[in-house]
Amino acid sequence: MILLVECDFVSRLFCANELLDEGYEVIESDNAIEARNMLSGRNDFDAIVADIDLTRAPGGLALVNYVYRHFPDVKILVHSAWVQGQAESEAMAADFLLKPHPAGALGHRMLSLLTSRPPTPTNFAALRADLSD
Numbered sequence: 001m002i003l004l005v006e007c008d009f010v011s012r013l014f015c016a017n018e019l020l021d022e023g024y025e026v027i028e029s030d031n032a033i034e035a036r037n038m039l040s041g042r043n044d045f046d047a048i049v050a051d052i053d054l055t056r057a058p059g060g061l062a063l064v065n066y067v068y069r070h071f072p073d074v075k076i077l078v079h080s081a082w083v084q085g086q087a088e089s090e091a092m093a094a095d096f097l098l099k100p101h102p103a104g105a106l107g108h109r110m111l112s113l114l115t116s117r118p119p120t121p122t123n124f125a126a127l128r129a130d131l132s133d
Contacts, residue, residue: 001025002110005035005050005063006079011099015049015079015106022107032063039071046114047075049106052082064094075113079106
């Protein structure tokens with residue numbers, strides 16, 4: 001099961017369809033608070049795909065930080081047009097996919113992520129984004 005967190009409806013629809021076409025089960029959210037509640041209420045998520053720049057606070061980096069700290073078995077893929085977000089996501093052992101991506105790239109990256117060993121975080125202390133516990 002994949003949790004897809006994207007505030008832009010068109011982008012979320014495109015990503016969800018791509019993941020569904022690859023055979024993944026997808027649950028969608030358009031904000032970090034709703035996504036956090038979904039994660040807390042279930043234990044069947046294998047991965048999360050999160051945009052960094054969600055329109056409502058807290059943002060995507062705060063959500064990714066929360067998932068990293070509280071759900072260590074959930075793989076994280078940051079999906080963003082913000083190139084500098086790659087360094088931020090690497091700090092939390094998250095994979096990164098630049099938007100916009102070509103068709104098929106998200107499904108390919110998800111397969112790679114789900115079958116790989118977890119990466120090692122590079123500089124977690126430098127990350128300041130946090131959801132209140």
